[in-house]
Amino acid sequence: MDKMDRRKFFGASALVGYTLAVKAPQTxxxxxxxxxxxxxxxxxxxxxxLEKNYMRMxxxxxxxxxxxxxxxxxxxxxxxxxxxxxxxxxxxKKVILVQDRSRLGGNASSEIKMHPLxxxxxxxxxxxxxxxxELKLENAERNPQLSWEVWDFMLYDKCVSEPNIKLLxxxxxxxxxxxxxxxxxxxxxxxxxxxxxxxxxxxxxxxxGDSRLALxxxxxxxTGRETPETYGESLSGFDPQGTRQGSTLIFTSRLYxxxxxxxxxxxxxxxxxxxxxxxxxxGDGLSYGYWWVELGGMYDAIKDTERLRFELLSIVMGVWxxxxxxxxxPAAANRAIESIGMIxxxxxxxxxxxxxVMTQNDIEGGWRRFDDAIAVGGWSMDDHPAEGxxxxxxxxxRQKGHVPFYNIPFSVLRCKDIDNLMMAGRNISCSHVAxxxxxxxxxxxxxGQAAGTAAALCLDFDCTPRELAADKSRLNLLQQTLLKxxxxxxxxxxxxxxxxxxxxxxxSSPSIDGSAPQNVISGVNLDKPGENKNRWVADAASKPWxxxxxxxxxxxxxxxxxxxxxxxxxxxxxxxxxxxTMVRGPQPTIVKDFTLSAMSPDGSLKxxxxxxxxxxxxxxxNFPPEKIKSLRLDISATNGSPKAxxxxxxxxx
Numbered sequence: 001m002d003k004m005d006r007r008k009f010f011g012a013s014a015l016v017g018y019t020l021a022v023k024a025p026q027t028x029x030x031x032x033x034x035x036x037x038x039x040x041x042x043x044x045x046x047x048x049x050l051e052k053n054y055m056r057m058x059x060x061x062x063x064x065x066x067x068x069x070x071x072x073x074x075x076x077x078x079x080x081x082x083x084x085x086x087x088x089x090x091x092x093k094k095v096i097l098v099q100d101r102s103r104l105g106g107n108a109s110s111e112i113k114m115h116p117l118x119x120x121x122x123x124x125x126x127x128x129x130x131x132x133x134e135l136k137l138e139n140a141e142r143n144p145q146l147s148w149e150v151w152d153f154m155l156y157d158k159c160v161s162e163p164n165i166k167l168l169x170x171x172x173x174x175x176x177x178x179x180x181x182x183x184x185x186x187x188x189x190x191x192x193x194x195x196x197x198x199x200x201x202x203x204x205x206x207x208x209g210d211s212r213l214a215l216x217x218x219x220x221x222x223t224g225r226e227t228p229e230t231y232g233e234s235l236s237g238f239d240p241q242g243t244r245q246g247s248t249l250i251f252t253s254r255l256y257x258x259x260x261x262x263x264x265x266x267x268x269x270x271x272x273x274x275x276x277x278x279x280x281x282x283g284d285g286l287s288y289g290y291w292w293v294e295l296g297g298m299y300d301a302i303k304d305t306e307r308l309r310f311e312l313l314s315i316v317m318g319v320w321x322x323x324x325x326x327x328x329x330p331a332a333a334n335r336a337i338e339s340i341g342m343i344x345x346x347x348x349x350x351x352x353x354x355x356x357v358m359t360q361n362d363i364e365g366g367w368r369r370f371d372d373a374i375a376v377g378g379w380s381m382d383d384h385p386a387e388g389x390x391x392x393x394x395x396x397x398r399q400k401g402h403v404p405f406y407n408i409p410f411s412v413l414r415c416k417d418i419d420n421l422m423m424a425g426r427n428i429s430c431s432h433v434a435x436x437x438x439x440x441x442x443x444x445x446x447x448g449q450a451a452g453t454a455a456a457l458c459l460d461f462d463c464t465p466r467e468l469a470a471d472k473s474r475l476n477l478l479q480q481t482l483l484k485x486x487x488x489x490x491x492x493x494x495x496x497x498x499x500x501x502x503x504x505x506x507x508s509s510p511s512i513d514g515s516a517p518q519n520v521i522s523g524v525n526l527d528k529p530g531e532n533k534n535r536w537v538a539d540a541a542s543k544p545w546x547x548x549x550x551x552x553x554x555x556x557x558x559x560x561x562x563x564x565x566x567x568x569x570x571x572x573x574x575x576x577x578x579x580x581t582m583v584r585g586p587q588p589t590i591v592k593d594f595t596l597s598a599m600s601p602d603g604s605l606k607x608x609x610x611x612x613x614x615x616x617x618x619x620x621x622n623f624p625p626e627k628i629k630s631l632r633l634d635i636s637a638t639n640g641s642p643k644a645x646x647x648x649x650x651x652x653x
Contacts, residue, residue, distance in 0.1 A: 078106020081207030118442025119378025269318030297386030354429025493523030
């Protein structure tokens with residue numbers, strides 16, 4: 001295979017990118033039913049007419065058909081789709097999760113190996129919380145070897161262990177029937193099982209990353225860079241209007257106890273020192289690969305994915321040849337490639353127009369005005385040259401506009417055109433500049449949890465997401481439900497009227513580090529590093545206890561405790577940099593063994609629950625309703641920390 005010239009490579013396809021929100025080809029006519037990518041509207045529209053043909057298409061006698069129904073369809077099984085499906089399922093809704101690959105995790109799966117990132121916990125003192133925190137803590141406990149395949153399996157286990165989730169793997173959404181401004185049903189296809197599905201539901205979430213479901217339904221979309229004038233963003237104009245961030249092919253290597261020679265294939269890209277001027281070869285990358293092996297910002301990352309794959313593979317081989325054989329990196333002599341990705345990890349394709357478009361100005365402070373915050377972000381506004389690796393005369397990224405954290409509003413999750421569709425992940429309603437921060441996977445997962453929770457509440461109230469947001473009491477319920485599920489939202493405190501712990505008198509064994517027992521009912525469980533304003537801290541060796549007491553007996557059947565899970569980076573990763581501070585196992589600060597006891601009105605003490613070997617931050621204890629006067633938490637061990645820390649205690653009837 002001849003080496004493809006850089007200019008020929010970029011000239012081989014027209015520049016694809018739109019800077020204005022445009023309408024997908026299947027425009028929704030008011031009150032009319034349409035089926036995108038469908039046979040013409042000739043026959044009737046019942047199951048025996050158009051839909052029947054749609055499910056089977058033409059000349060496909062081997063394809064079977066099945067009709068499914070659920071409360072919520074989630075399209076896309078990356079971390080945002082997983083979080084959306086689990087959150088809705090745990091709130092009692094029947095969910096179908098459709099994933100177009102055999103593995104869950106999306107860009108975080110073993111097929112691509114991008115590690116999930118988000119806020120900088122060492123800087124701010126906390127991580128995103130909620131389901132993504134649960135997944136990270138589960139992985140640390142069950143997968144201390146950090147096997148990517150075991151991570152995949154853990155994600156699978158989490159989904160199939162939820163009785164309300166039906167998982168369809170190797171299945172792609174390929175069409176949608178719409179009418180009256182809503183999706184009526186979705187069509188999905190599995191080549192591996194030779195099945196076509198018609199899935200009917202009242203609520204839908206597009207977590208595909210590439211917005212496949214939303215585009216099939218005719219939603220307005222945005223793609224590529226805007227001009228600085230579009231939203232008044234100082235960080236806009238980094239590259240030409242309409243261009244995008246590219247896709248990366250990750251490779252990993254392993255260190256051996258002897259020299260490991262490497263001979264590049266003939267089709268490998270020849271790499272020269274000028275190509276590497278701004279691309280450092282570090283020990284971290286030698287283990288993890290290099291995110292800057294990136295292409296596609298001048299292309300359509302979907303339609304051109306095959307040619308991008310082949311070109312990226314030639315660059316991977318060329319970079320590794322340069323590392324191994326240029327003589328510049330003797331530390332790599334005993335290293336050999338362990339894995340080579342075959343699926344480019346996409347950063348940017350389409351964003352769906354929502355009720356609001358989040359911009360740079362919102363990230364830099366405007367977020368404080370949001371009254372509909374539902375998740376938190378914290379990655380820098382991290383833009384990459386459209387030419388990717390071939391922009392050898394420029395650094396491979398620009399990380400400016402550093403902000404420690406910000407809230408994301410519910411309005412950017414709601415599809416502007418389709419009343420029963422929400423977005424979750426990198427396709428939420430953002431400008432390109434804002435997208436460069438919101439696109440990272442821990443942030444996407446937090447957004448996914450918010451979308452799944454919102455879908456469950458919409459089903460409870462028989463309303464649309466927009467109607468939910470318009471009702472202040474229901475919007476408040478959404479935020480309070482997310483807080484209760486350990487979702488991090490800045491500036492909002494627990495005001496749940498069902499939480500009777502808020503009215504209790506709190507006492508404890510001796511506190512340390514300036515903390516106080518009443519902090520566990522402050523309504524907030526976030527603290528800056530070194531602060532203990534919203535948590536109780538005690539000497540773990542002293543067998544500490546904390547007690548909630550009421551003036552009159554209360555009925556309690558649920559107790560929820562949030563422990564401290566630490567403020568170091570935690571992810572499935574090969575990065576030496578992240579591994580320096582990560583604990584591979586239960587996080588030391590989490591309380592491991594404890595007992596919860598209750599005092600009856602007659603003064604007798606009863607042990608309600610004894611927990612051993614806990615490694616999760618959020619612990620929920622359910623038991624038959626008890627009339628009690630007090631609750632007492634006795635801590636007998638942490639997972640290694642000399643300090644026992646409790647961030648919040650809730651009690652519900």
